Amino acid sequence: MIFLRSFDSSGFNGIKNKVKGIDIFKGDAPFKFKYIKDAQDEGLEFDEAFNKHLHKQHISGLVNLLHYGDALSMAESIETRLPFMDYRLVEFAFRLPYDYKIRGIEGKYIQLKAMESYLPDYITKGTLKIGFATPLDKLFSTSPDIERILTTQNCGELFDNTKVSKMLEDHRKGKGDYSTILFRILNAKLWYKIFFEDDLSLRLPKQEPSFVKMGV
Numbered sequence: 001m002i003f004l005r006s007f008d009s010s011g012f013n014g015i016k017n018k019v020k021g022i023d024i025f026k027g028d029a030p031f032k033f034k035y036i037k038d039a040q041d042e043g044l045e046f047d048e049a050f051n052k053h054l055h056k057q058h059i060s061g062l063v064n065l066l067h068y069g070d071a072l073s074m075a076e077s078i079e080t081r082l083p084f085m086d087y088r089l090v091e092f093a094f095r096l097p098y099d100y101k102i103r104g105i106e107g108k109y110i111q112l113k114a115m116e117s118y119l120p121d122y123i124t125k126g127t128l129k130i131g132f133a134t135p136l137d138k139l140f141s142t143s144p145d146i147e148r149i150l151t152t153q154n155c156g157e158l159f160d161n162t163k164v165s166k167m168l169e170d171h172r173k174g175k176g177d178y179s180t181i182l183f184r185i186l187n188a189k190l191w192y193k194i195f196f197e198d199d200l201s202l203r204l205p206k207q208e209p210s211f212v213k214m215g216v
Contacts, residue, residue: 022181024167026160050098058090136179141172146186155192159185 066085073080083089093101100110116124140146151165164185171178 022167022178024159024163024181024185026157048098050101051094054094054101136183137171137177140168140179140182149189150182150186153189153193155185155189156196158188 066082069080069082096110101107103109106112112124147168150168151161154161164182167178168182170176171182
């Protein structure tokens with residue numbers, strides 16, 4: 001899986017979107033972008049090719065997940081800690097041989113071995129790993145408010161609302177599960193409305209708070 005993900009570059013992603021029938025932009029792709037994982041390894045040398053792949057995963061998808069976690073926790077004034085992300089532990093893990101990390105089809109091998117006397121078997125020996133998924137597929141199938149935003153609200157010249165409507169219709173008819181990309185389109189449109197269409201001045205205080213005047 002890690003090997004296949006290494007090919008998930010901007011060019012390959014475009015081919016996948018065409019195969020999946022994802023066509024939501026106005027005209028040709030309106031922007032150029034570069035995946036973080038396509039960036040150079042900054043001259044880093046690794047003893048094993050596997051560690052090089054792990055490094056690409058570390059500086060791309062994992063960084064995004066950390067940003068999401070930080071933003072969501074700070075939005076609720078919650079301080080989160082990730083003990084396995086201590087830089088000394090990460091550097092140590094990169095120096096370990098390949099078979100300490102994956103043995104056969106078993107991942108996190110050394111971690112599971114270290115914790116097997118502390119955790120129950122269904123965790124250390126379990127093979128099913130599922131994240132905390134949200135029911136996006138049902139949300140896009142039932143919410144009239146989301147349908148209105150997706151199909152009528154603009155996002156500059158980025159999305160073709162007719163194409164987005166067709167994708168939503170296909171999703172509701174069960175022709176494909178487009179919940180993830182519909183969720184991203186929804187977020188982009190809401191972000192655009194808040195920061196480019198709404199009058200932000202209406203939300204600003206009419207005068208400086210007292211603590212600003214006091215020089216705090």
